Amino acid sequence: MKKFIIKRLGLAAISLFLLSLTIFLLIRISGDPAVLLAEPGASAADLEAIRTQFGLDRPLWIQYASFIGHLFRADFGQSFYYRTDVFELYLSRLPASLLLAAAAMLFSLVIGIPTGIIAAVRVNRWQDSIGKIFALLGLSMPSFWVGLIMILFFSVYLGWLPSSGSGTVLHLVMPAVALGWVFAAAHMRLTRSSMLEVLGSEYVKLARLKGLPEALVISKHAFKNALIPVLTLAGVNLVIMVNVAVIVETVFAWPGVGRLLFEGIAFRDFPVVQASILLGGTMIVLVNLLVDILYAVIDPRIRYEG
Amino acid sequence: MTGPLLDIRRLSTHYVSARGTRVTRAVDDVSLSLDQGQTLGIVGESGSGKTTLALTLLRMLPPAARIVSGEMLFEGSDLLKKREGEMRRIRGKRIAMILQDPMMSLNPLFTVGDQVAEPIRVHEGAPRRTAWRRATELLKAVRIAAPERRVREYPHQLSGGMRQRIVGAIAISCEPKILIADEPTTSLDLTIQAQYLKLLRDLQRSHNLALIFITHNLGIVAKMCDQVAVMYAGRLVEAGPVKQIYNAPAHPYTQALLESIPRLGDSRQRLTAIEGQPPDPASPPPGCAFHPRCPKVMDRCRSEAPPEFRVADAQTSRCWLSTPASR
Numbered sequence: 001m002k003k004f005i006i007k008r009l010g011l012a013a014i015s016l017f018l019l020s021l022t023i024f025l026l027i028r029i030s031g032d033p034a035v036l037l038a039e040p041g042a043s044a045a046d047l048e049a050i051r052t053q054f055g056l057d058r059p060l061w062i063q064y065a066s067f068i069g070h071l072f073r074a075d076f077g078q079s080f081y082y083r084t085d086v087f088e089l090y091l092s093r094l095p096a097s098l099l100l101a102a103a104a105m106l107f108s109l110v111i112g113i114p115t116g117i118i119a120a121v122r123v124n125r126w127q128d129s130i131g132k133i134f135a136l137l138g139l140s141m142p143s144f145w146v147g148l149i150m151i152l153f154f155s156v157y158l159g160w161l162p163s164s165g166s167g168t169v170l171h172l173v174m175p176a177v178a179l180g181w182v183f184a185a186a187h188m189r190l191t192r193s194s195m196l197e198v199l200g201s202e203y204v205k206l207a208r209l210k211g212l213p214e215a216l217v218i219s220k221h222a223f224k225n226a227l228i229p230v231l232t233l234a235g236v237n238l239v240i241m242v243n244v245a246v247i248v249e250t251v252f253a254w255p256g257v258g259r260l261l262f263e264g265i266a267f268r269d270f271p272v273v274q275a276s277i278l279l280g281g282t283m284i285v286l287v288n289l290l291v292d293i294l295y296a297v298i299d300p301r302i303r304y305e306g
Numbered sequence: 307m308t309g310p311l312l313d314i315r316r317l318s319t320h321y322v323s324a325r326g327t328r329v330t331r332a333v334d335d336v337s338l339s340l341d342q343g344q345t346l347g348i349v350g351e352s353g354s355g356k357t358t359l360a361l362t363l364l365r366m367l368p369p370a371a372r373i374v375s376g377e378m379l380f381e382g383s384d385l386l387k388k389r390e391g392e393m394r395r396i397r398g399k400r401i402a403m404i405l406q407d408p409m410m411s412l413n414p415l416f417t418v419g420d421q422v423a424e425p426i427r428v429h430e431g432a433p434r435r436t437a438w439r440r441a442t443e444l445l446k447a448v449r450i451a452a453p454e455r456r457v458r459e460y461p462h463q464l465s466g467g468m469r470q471r472i473v474g475a476i477a478i479s480c481e482p483k484i485l486i487a488d489e490p491t492t493s494l495d496l497t498i499q500a501q502y503l504k505l506l507r508d509l510q511r512s513h514n515l516a517l518i519f520i521t522h523n524l525g526i527v528a529k530m531c532d533q534v535a536v537m538y539a540g541r542l543v544e545a546g547p548v549k550q551i552y553n554a555p556a557h558p559y560t561q562a563l564l565e566s567i568p569r570l571g572d573s574r575q576r577l578t579a580i581e582g583q584p585p586d587p588a589s590p591p592p593g594c595a596f597h598p599r600c601p602k603v604m605d606r607c608r609s610e611a612p613p614e615f616r617v618a619d620a621q622t623s624r625c626w627l628s629t630p631a632s633r
């Protein structure tokens with residue numbers, strides 16, 4: 001078990017190293033931040049001064065070594081644009097993202113679990129077909145498009161919901177739906193397949209043989225067992241939601257870490273982009289590591305293979 | 307009420323493939339009867355239709371199955387004419403069943419007490435406290451030590467033998483008239499098997515249950531049962547009192563089955579095996595389904611399926627050799 005955990009930790013460290021290298025190089029392809037930071041019409045000497053100020057004139061590998069060196073002291077650097085500590089900036093935006101992710105998760109579970117159960121109980125009938133169409137739409141419609149259509153409909157035509165910003169529950173509704181829909185589809189599909197498996201189990205057969213009403217068989221004996229994998233997935237998805245909300249947060253001007261990343265890319269604010277991607281990546285790697293370890297604790301076969 | 311407790315008349319259950327093109331006659335024209343307190347053994351190879359017959363009785367068949375004809379008179383009224391709600395009140399209360407794999411039959415997320423008390427609460431409307439007290443008594447009846455502690459435990463905390471006893475306790479919880487046990491001991495090791503069979507027999511006697519015992523083990527049938535019914539490819543090929551059939555089997559299939567059991571003090575060098583494979587239930591051979599493997603096959607067997615002949619008092623056989631003329 002110890003060996004398994006050490007191996008997994010090593011793999012996680014390699015993932016994060018590759019991620020840091022990739023993002024460090026990719027963001028530098030996007031262009032020269034000095035051009036955006038300087039006054040329009042600034043001289044070549046002015047641009048050079050800005051580059052020197054941020055250390056962008058040094059060779060790439062020295063910049064990278066310095067970046068990694070600072071990381072070990074939990075120093076993500078200063079934002080070029082905001083001129084503040086990037087880590088603090090990230091933390092100040094995180095609560096908004098967590099709130100949005102929680103709301104999207106709530107939406108995805110409230111929609112996904114009941115529809116998944118109905119689809120499984122009425123498998124191959126019209127209820128199942130409607131569920132399949134819903135899941136297909138959820139998985140194939142991009143969230144920015146869902147967001148724009150919702151803004152058009154609910155804000156422009158009907159005027160029911162604010163089109164952007166934050167502060168009230170009403171502001172939360174559309175971004176949560178736009179972000180949560182694809183997850184609702186994923187949760188629905190997993191609930192359906194998990195429920196189908198449980199419905200074929202011997203203990204559900206015995207529950208029916210006992211003469212229990214079908215509603216009790218499903219709500220008590222099948223549902224609770226079918227929920228376990230869905231909740232596991234939902235836990236991982238909550239962390240993923242925080243990190244994939246870039247587009248949705250931008251469409252709805254939601255002040256979370258996703259929009260921070262978008263701004264960072266738009267302004268070529270290298271430290272902001274590097275920190276956002278690395279912190280988000282770390283979250284995802286950690287939650288995957290946690291799930292791997294938990295599964296190994298539960299299932300001895302995984303434990304000994306490792 | 308006169309007549310047997312359960313009277314199955316010319317029952318047929320077919321499986322129909324998704325497009326309706328393939329029909330499998332899983333249970334084909336089966337007639338059987340059972341009296342209170344009696345034990346009936348149903349024997350046959352895998353795929354001979356034993357389990358389908360049991361599931362037909364409880365009307366718990368998978369969606370692809372259709373009960374196409376026949377009657378199932380239980381205490382004089384036809385189970386096939388009952389609505390689903392009425393069937394539900396029969397399942398677990400009047401007719402109970404122990405499944406093939408009792409190890410997997412308990413729900414891992416609920417306590418033993420909850421699962422044993424459940425039928426009592428649902429069928430008798432007993433309050434929780436009463437049902438739990440009954441559950442504790444039932445655990446004692448199936449000889450589980452420290453039942454007061456066990457009721458509060460979860461299935462994974464119990465051994466296989468104990469779990470199986472609990473499944474037995476669930477089956478008798480509402481004092482059913484009929485208990486169907488579908489190969490209840492195949493997943494157990496031999497010593498526990500013997501204990502479990504003894505427990506079933508004791509429960510049967512103390513509750514005056516009619517027991518339907520489904521198995522492929524003729525030795526168990528000899529020990530447990532009064533009546534035996536031999537199934538082959540969905541049909542009942544021979545039925546009657548155990549002693550009579552073991553002494554004088556009329557059907558060549560039964561004869562071959564009995565010859566394939568090892569016996570203590572048997573002087574034969576080798577056991578006789580039945581040649582060939584059991585037929586594909588979806589496309590059985592024409593005529594008598596056993597004819598390709600039958601050592602006594604005649605021309606008539608290849609084209610004409612034999613009806614049920616009465617060979618002796620209460621003994622029937624589906625074989626052309628059992629016609630009154632040929633005996």
